[in-house]
Amino acid sequence: MTITKEQAQNIQGIGIAGFRKYTQQLIFARIDNANKARTLLRELSHITANAWEVKTFNELFSEIRHRGRQAEGGVRATWVGTLISASGLKKLGANLDELPGDEGFIAFKAGMAARAQTIGDTRPTDTPEQWKKPFRPGTEAIDLLVVVASDEAAELDEAVARIEKHMARHGCTVVFKERGRTLPGRMRGREHFGFKDGASQPAIDGWDDAPAEVEPPALPIGEFVLGYADAAGQTASVGDFWRDGSFAIFRRLRQDVFGFRQQVAQGVPASDPALDAGTTAAKLAGRWPSGASLQTSPTVDDGNVTNAFGYSGDPEGLNAPRFSHVRKANPRDEPRVDLAQEPTERHRMIRRGAPYGSPLNQAATADDGKDRGLHFISVVADPARQFEFVQSRWLNDPNFPNGATPPTPAQGYGPPVGGEPADGPDPLAGEFDAGAQDTLRQPSGAHQFTVMHELVRVTAGEYFFVPSIAALKRLSE
Ligand code: HEM
Incomplete structure (x- = not known):
C-alpha cells in the first residue's frame, strides 16, 4: 500500500519520517486549565510538523549533501512534535473509553509508571518511585510532551521560548525540560557508550525505500500508525480521533x-x-x-x-x-x-531518541558524577506488543x-x-x-x-499518544 500525500500530511512527522536534527528539546507540561489549554493546542496544531513535509525536507537535504554541497546553510527547518499522555487526553475531554480492550491500549491508558511490573522497572535503580519527580506515580503532572528539533541553536531557542510562553499563557506549567543533542567531535552520531545509533530502523512498505533482499522486510504502516492493517492483517477498530495517530514510548535512560x-x-x-x-x-x-x-x-x-x-x-x-x-x-x-x-517483525519500533548530557572524558580515571544518557523515544502502534514485550521478554530475560x-x-x-x-x-x-x-x-x-x-x-518515563494533525485540531475545539 502506498501512503498518499494526503495521509502523510495528517500523520505527525516525528514518527514515520523522523526529524534527524542535531538538537532536540523536550518540554514536558502539566495542564492546569483545560479550557485555556485548547488555545495552546490550536497553536500547536498549526506548528506541528507532518510526515509529508519532514520526509520531503529530509530527501532534499540528502540530495543536496550528496552532491557535496553545504546543505546546512541552504535548507533549514525547525520541527515540532506534539505528544499527549493519557492523563492529558482525559483533561482535554478525549474519550479513552472508546479504545478497544487490547493490552496495548490498556498499557497506554495506565501510563508507564503503573506498568512497572510488566516492563521490569522493579529493581531499586529503576522503580518509578525514584524517577524524576514530575514522572513519579500519583503526580499526574505529565500531560504534554512537545518536542522541538533543529540544527540551528538560535532558531531552536526562539521556538522553545515561544512555545513555553504560550504554555504559561494558556493554562499549562512546564514541569520538566531537557535538551538532547548529537555528541561533539568523534562521538557525533553516537550514544554515550561510543556506538553509532540509528543504524537499524524498520522500513515501511509504500513509504520508505524497499529494503535489499537480505535486509529485514518492509512492514505495513499499521505496525506504527493506527487505522491501517498491521503485519497480521488486523486494523485496530478505533474511531476517527485515533486514526493516523501513533503511540510514543519515552524513557530517560541514565548511562x-x-x-x-x-x-x-x-x-x-x-x-x-x-x-x-x-x-x-x-x-x-x-x-x-x-x-x-x-x-x-x-x-x-x-x-x-x-x-x-x-x-x-x-x-x-x-x-x-x-x-x-x-x-x-x-x-x-x-x-x-x-x-x-x-x-x-511484530515487535519492531521506530526509534527517535537522542543523547543528553556531555560525554565522559576519554581519559577519565574516575566517574565525574554527571548525569548523561539517552532520551529513548520509540514510536509504535502497540506499546505492549512492541516496547513492553521487547524490554521484558527479550532484553531483561x-x-x-x-x-x-x-x-x-x-x-x-x-x-x-x-x-x-x-x-x-x-x-x-x-x-x-x-x-x-x-x-x-x-x-x-x-x-x-x-x-x-x-x-x-531508568530515571523517568511515560507513554504518549501522537495525535494526527486533524485530532490536534479537534482537541482545540
Ligand atoms: C541507554 C540505553 C540504550 C543504548 C545505549 C542503546 C544503544 C543501541 C545501539 C548502539 C544500537 C545499534 C545501532 C542501531 O541499530 O541503531 C541499538 C539498536 C537498537 N536498540 Fe538500543 N539502546 C538503548 C536502549 C534501548 C531500549 C530500552 C530498547 C528497547 C526496549 C532498545 C531497542 C533497540 C532496537 C530495537 C535496536 C535496533 C536493533 C536492530 O534492528 O538490529 N534500545 N541500540
Whole structure:
C-alpha cells in the first residue's frame, strides 16, 4: 500500500519520517486549565510538523549533501512534535473509553509508571518511585510532551521560548525540560557508550525505500500508525480521533559510562582467544562503534554499516552473542522468538531518541558524577506488543532465546535444559540484579562472566499518544 500525500500530511512527522536534527528539546507540561489549554493546542496544531513535509525536507537535504554541497546553510527547518499522555487526553475531554480492550491500549491508558511490573522497572535503580519527580506515580503532572528539533541553536531557542510562553499563557506549567543533542567531535552520531545509533530502523512498505533482499522486510504502516492493517492483517477498530495517530514510548535512560568502561576493561575471564576491551564492548552491543555488525564484520571494525544480515547462520552467537543488545532487541531470523510464534517483525519500533548530557572524558580515571544518557523515544502502534514485550521478554530475560519456552504468554522463558548456561540479560539496556551472568560462546567453549550492575538506569518515563494533525485540531475545539 502506498501512503498518499494526503495521509502523510495528517500523520505527525516525528514518527514515520523522523526529524534527524542535531538538537532536540523536550518540554514536558502539566495542564492546569483545560479550557485555556485548547488555545495552546490550536497553536500547536498549526506548528506541528507532518510526515509529508519532514520526509520531503529530509530527501532534499540528502540530495543536496550528496552532491557535496553545504546543505546546512541552504535548507533549514525547525520541527515540532506534539505528544499527549493519557492523563492529558482525559483533561482535554478525549474519550479513552472508546479504545478497544487490547493490552496495548490498556498499557497506554495506565501510563508507564503503573506498568512497572510488566516492563521490569522493579529493581531499586529503576522503580518509578525514584524517577524524576514530575514522572513519579500519583503526580499526574505529565500531560504534554512537545518536542522541538533543529540544527540551528538560535532558531531552536526562539521556538522553545515561544512555545513555553504560550504554555504559561494558556493554562499549562512546564514541569520538566531537557535538551538532547548529537555528541561533539568523534562521538557525533553516537550514544554515550561510543556506538553509532540509528543504524537499524524498520522500513515501511509504500513509504520508505524497499529494503535489499537480505535486509529485514518492509512492514505495513499499521505496525506504527493506527487505522491501517498491521503485519497480521488486523486494523485496530478505533474511531476517527485515533486514526493516523501513533503511540510514543519515552524513557530517560541514565548511562554509567565509567562503569561501562570498567566492565569492558575486564574482558571475559577464561575467554580463548582473550577479548580486549574494544572487542568486549562490541560483544556487549552486537555492533562495533562504527555501527558495523558483528555478523558481517566478526573480528574487526571495518566500518561496513549494513542491515543485510541475520542470525540464523550463527545460532550459538559466536559472532554477535545472543545476549548482545542489538541481537536481543531485534533477533531478526532467530528461531523461537515468541510464545505466540509471531515473527520478530511484530515487535519492531521506530526509534527517535537522542543523547543528553556531555560525554565522559576519554581519559577519565574516575566517574565525574554527571548525569548523561539517552532520551529513548520509540514510536509504535502497540506499546505492549512492541516496547513492553521487547524490554521484558527479550532484553531483561536471561533465558531468551536459549531457555525453555514460556508456559503462558505472561511468563518469561525458563532456564535452558540440560545444564546449559543461559545466555543472560542484555548488558546494555536490560534490567537485572547486580551480579547477573552473561555467557560468551566461542569455539573454545561457553565462558560465563558477571555483568557488574545495570549500566543503564531508568530515571523517568511515560507513554504518549501522537495525535494526527486533524485530532490536534479537534482537541482545540
Ligand atoms: C541507554 C540505553 C540504550 C543504548 C545505549 C542503546 C544503544 C543501541 C545501539 C548502539 C544500537 C545499534 C545501532 C542501531 O541499530 O541503531 C541499538 C539498536 C537498537 N536498540 Fe538500543 N539502546 C538503548 C536502549 C534501548 C531500549 C530500552 C530498547 C528497547 C526496549 C532498545 C531497542 C533497540 C532496537 C530495537 C535496536 C535496533 C536493533 C536492530 O534492528 O538490529 N534500545 N541500540
